[in-house]
Amino acid sequence: MTRDLAAERDAWLTLVCVDGVAEGILGRFVRRFGSASETLAVAADRDADRARRRLMGAAPGYLTLVTAGRIRAAALDPGAVERRVKADGGWVVTPLDADYPDRLRHLDPPPVAFFGLGRRDLASELRSVAVVGTRHPTPSGRTLAGRIARRLVDADAVVVSGLAVGVDGAAHAATIEARGRTLAVIGGGFEHPGPRAHDRLRGAILEGGGSVVSEHAPHVRPTRGTFPRRNRIISVLTLATIVVEAPARSGALITARHALEQGRRLLVVPGRPGEVAAAGCLALLRETPARPLVGLDEMVVDLGLDHRSLVRAGGAAGTLDLDGALALLGPVERAVARVLHRGPATADALIAATDLTASIVAGALTLLQLRGWSQPLGAMHLPAGPLLAAPRRAPPRSGVVR
């Protein structure tokens, strides 16, 4: 980057991070003053009144006196944004940087700056898939999100989601557990992380080599409007979006529509008609070119991820596959784990399926839970860890149906 370009980039970043400055205003400044650097030079005029007057004159009706004052303050302290990001241990890229994720340029307009914590290269990874869905999934939806994420890790893909509770969280958590790579796109600046319930998950993502990214400067608070806008970034960064469960009015549907508009593939988990949590998914399947997700192996093929897979028995290095996990258990725990592997179950269902006493099943569940292979949710026990491996298929039926 030449020195002029570097200066222009820094000026750009400084302007972008001023509260109240939107893309439209930036465009007007550049048209009037020639460049972002020139704009800053105007704002830093020795005469404060004249600086504000000229700024407001460039975007009449769009700029308040307060915002003009803020621009002047930022111009007098260039580099403040960069310092703040560094202090938080993060990074920032602008469209002028070489490592600005290419896929972001598919947006119109592309985000003027892109902030992040953790690994910087994940946002540019081509093998990445978004897994999104409702914040209130059913236990089986939650489990399926985990299974999909785990299978994507096996196919060496980055799992992208939005760090919300529900499907997002299940996808992130299963990816980390399988030692995969995951990218969380949040709706505010990274000084205002997502839901409190996910403080721990966020830490785990960063520790596990994942990344938390946002188009907003670190100090920007998430608001009602920032989350739907964030969804366009989730879809554009990935080659495909998978909608796990979405009721009729779900934010995941916004992500899905963005994906289609951006020319990304869209896979939707079909649900039973009439089921609340499936209404949005079914609508997508009926009204858009979305394709149904009919199986985990088919998913990998449909996404074109099948030519490369981490050649290990069922998980990333150091994680256990299903058989290895079952071999570590006693006979009673193994019986419970096998039932749980089929899908979420209540303690009562496990008692009935294994024909063991309530006390024994409770003890086995505690053991699985302590190992992180099961997770309670309400009265349900969800499979986790190695038990999220795809259920084995029944052997194909012989003969051809005529």
Place this chain on the structure above:
Amino acid sequence: MLATLVTAVISGLRGELVHVEVDVAPGLPVCHIVGLPDTALSEARERVRGALRNAGFVYPLSRITVNLAPADRRKRGAAYDLAIAVGILVASGQIQARGSWALLGELSLAGTVLPVPGVLPMVATLARAGHRRIALPAWDLAEASMVDGVELVGVEGLDDAARLVAGPRGRTAGAAVRRPPLVVSSRSGAAVAAVRPEAEPASLPPADLAEVRGQAHARWALEVALAGGHNLLLCGPPGAGKTLLARCVPGLLTPLDDEEAQEVAVIRSVAGLGTAGADGRQRPWRAPHHTTSYAAMVGGGPSLGPGLVSLAHLGVLFLDELAEFSRDVLDALRQPLEDGTVEIVRASGSVRYPARLQLIAATNPCRCGWHGDADRPCTCPTGEPERYARRVSGPLLDRIDLQVRMPRIDPMELLAPRPSEASDVVRVRIAAVRALAWARNGALPNARLPGPALLDACALTAAAAIRLRDVAQSEGLSARSLHRVLRVARTIADLRGCAHVDDEDIRAALALRDDVLVRRLAS
């Protein structure tokens, strides 16, 4: 002329001796009651006058002074009526006192003797003070007869009492002759039953475990809870069978032993509830509605009477819709659950009642009731389930050893049910474990084992000790939670018939200590 009689008053659960002195002297016809009477007692003069006249006696047109000694103690209630009336009869010379009788009872204007609360402790106090002959309302006879070594006579009317005091040959001023027939009919059981205070608040109809479909996990948790005396919280969506399961509790309780029956009878007596069950051995079972007030739960009111926590002493208090109870009421449960007593302090005095109860509670997981259901999504806004859960304070939840999630019942289970064990079968197991624990722990259920004795009683195997240490470290268990896990594990091992607490018992106990309401939503 002066007459002195003996009666008693209740203060908390103890009776106190009171001497009633009646002086009938020439002067203007007035009646003074001195000795710090309350309103009910001040009104005694009207009741006594009516009762005397209607029972065929003469109300003396003289200056009547009634002194209740000791004079500095505040006196409440209507239990003195009978003693005052008989005192007036003696003091005015209408009858002659032959024997020394202690008298208890309220009078109606017709001269009928009405039951009074707290007869049992009052009789016990009189007996201790050496008053061996006691006349009391006939309806209270059964209750008072738990006291040994006293001669108790149940009286139905003022004339009975007068005859008793005057002796077989005493003159009773022709009372029986002039008594109007009305009095006789009013004293027949049917007519007077309506006057008797409502003995027992309507309770949930009992059920049998054979009626409960599915819910194997929750049934087991209930068995553990009742066998060890642990507090239990059932949490599940509407229609999961929480209340049905709770209704099975009375049929699973073991009967009270002698000493316990005595304690329960005293509390019931003070509350004016008579004896418990046919033989007084029925373990208390209280299921108040969630609109129950603070005073009703803890005790208090004008007479500082016992509340539900004391009426559930040695028994079970069932709180349905736990989160709907008012915060004050729930927080007031903390002291009884911890110490087994409740102290009520008011300007008018303080009393301490026993309240060693077992708490069984039921709640929905959230406002809409479907949080965590397999198919039906929770319609509460984000954060609402947590807010709902916070209505029950942490310290209270902390005292509930067993917290169990109940799923919605599989419809197939309702349509084609598998046979489930009946209460009779389960009760035998519960009784056996309770007896075993009782003998081993020195008359304590497992839930009340103190810390030091707990480790001895548990006799942990090596594997169990290792498991406990690991879990305590990884989950950051407090000392209190650790003890709670041990107590529950002890009960689970007892149910298995095992003298040692093994790893599987510890793990099973851990499965029952989930924080049901604010359960970690890890993703």
